[in-house]
Amino acid sequence: MRASPEQLAAAVQALLKQSELSPEDTERRIEEAFDVDRWRRLAPFATIGGDGDGDDGPAHISDTDAAREKRRLDGEGYFRLSQVFAPARIARMRRIVEAVRADGWPVAFAFVFDEFWSIARSPQVASFLESAVGEGYLQNTVVWAHWVAGERRVAGWGPHDDYREGGDAFLSAWIPLSDATVENGCMFLLPAGVSREISDAIDTDRPLSPRVVRAALQDVIALPAAAGAMIGWRGNILHWGGANAGGAEPRLSLAIEFRAQDARTSKFERPLIDPRAPLPSFRLRLFAITKALREYTKFEPLLLRYLPLTERIFDETSDASAAVSNPPPAS
Numbered sequence: 052m053r054a055s056p057e058q059l060a061a062a063v064q065a066l067l068k069q070s071e072l073s074p075e076d077t078e079r080r081i082e083e084a085f086d087v088d089r090w091r092r093l094a095p096f097a098t099i100g101g102d103g104d105g106d107d108g109p110a111h112i113s114d115t116d117a118a119r120e121k122r123r124l125d126g127e128g129y130f131r132l133s134q135v136f137a138p139a140r141i142a143r144m145r146r147i148v149e150a151v152r153a154d155g156w157p158v159a160f161a162f163v164f165d166e167f168w169s170i171a172r173s174p175q176v177a178s179f180l181e182s183a184v185g186e187g188y189l190q191n192t193v194v195w196a197h198w199v200a201g202e203r204r205v206a207g208w209g210p211h212d213d214y215r216e217g218g219d220a221f222l223s224a225w226i227p228l229s230d231a232t233v234e235n236g237c238m239f240l241l242p243a244g245v246s247r248e249i250s251d252a253i254d255t256d257r258p259l260s261p262r263v264v265r266a267a268l269q270d271v272i273a274l275p276a277a278a279g280a281m282i283g284w285r286g287n288i289l290h291w292g293g294a295n296a297g298g299a300e301p302r303l304s305l306a307i308e309f310r311a312q313d314a315r316t317s318k319f320e321r322p323l324i325d326p327r328a329p330l331p332s333f334r335l336r337l338f339a340i341t342k343a344l345r346e347y348t349k350f351e352p353l354l355l356r357y358l359p360l361t362e363r364i365f366d367e368t369s370d371a372s373a374a375v376s377n378p379p380p381a382s
């Protein structure tokens with residue numbers, strides 16, 4: 052007899068529950084998560100409480116590239132900039148992710164380190180972001196680090212959009228820390244215009260006509276991006292991480308989001324931070340990480356293993372979020 056989909060789903064839930072961290076491990080990790088010196092020892096080549104820039108040299112975007120990609124963003128809803136960040140910086144950030152993972156943490160904990168908050172602050176990157184989101188733009192506290200294992204069929208996140216009604220007041224930036232190739236699951240997307248119809252159909256479970264499916268398949272854009280590039284999209288763009296077709300290298304990347312100064316913001320993305328101010332406090336970083344961990348079990352169910360840990364750190368750091376006063380009006 053075959054198991055029904057419901058039985059399979061229940062079995063998966065039970066297995067996930069069994070793999071949850073034990074209460075003892077949860078307590079130990081909570082203590083470790085708040086221990087700044089422990090993080091510093093884990094990645095002595097990185098900083099917490101510095102500027103995260105080291106002596107790697109600033110990021111670089113030529114005027115020509117910036118103008119071309121701003122046009123692409125305006126027309127198609129996405130941009131792709133190659134060779135933006137200094138290779139030494141990207142290598143350091145990759146080592147941070149590897150160290151965090153090797154110590155048994157979800158890789159999003161890489162965001163305890165300065166490097167992950169300062170990456171988009173150098174003048175030419177800031178200038179591109181300003182052209183895309185407007186003067187006085189802000190960063191929200193939706194952050195993520197991706198590790199897609201180098202094994203056949205392992206895939207990045209499934210198709211979704213980040214903020215459908217965000218318009219020009221929203222921009223996601225995605226920075227590969229290893230080469231993201233068509234073979235190991237680079238990002239794919241549907242350009243503006245096509246995305247909306249498909250996203251609405253996915254949300255409402257509505258079948259699409261073969262004509263729409265055929266057209267959409269031909270419109271898919273693959274975004275291979277070498278380590279140190281920066282790509283991104285508006286909130287209404289349907290995008291996804293591809294499936295690994297047999298590449299042995301894991302795919303590592305990070306994602307951050309930017310908002311227009313006067314944008315109406317959702318509770319999930321608050322508080323917003325000013326990219327011209329000092330880097331966010333350590334507690335606010337833990338808040339942002341655990342806020343994302345709670346939400347993104349929908350993309351990465353294995354994160355359920357950390358749920359008790361996540362909830363506790365999230366609760367204990369909510370004061371850090373409340374301490375940030377946000378200029379944008381609440382929705």
Ligand SMILES: O=C(O)CCC(=O)C(=O)O
Nearest residue numbers: 197207208290291292306
């Ligand atoms: O890296 C991935 O697989 C998905 C990234 C993504 O969709 C996002 O950060 O919004």
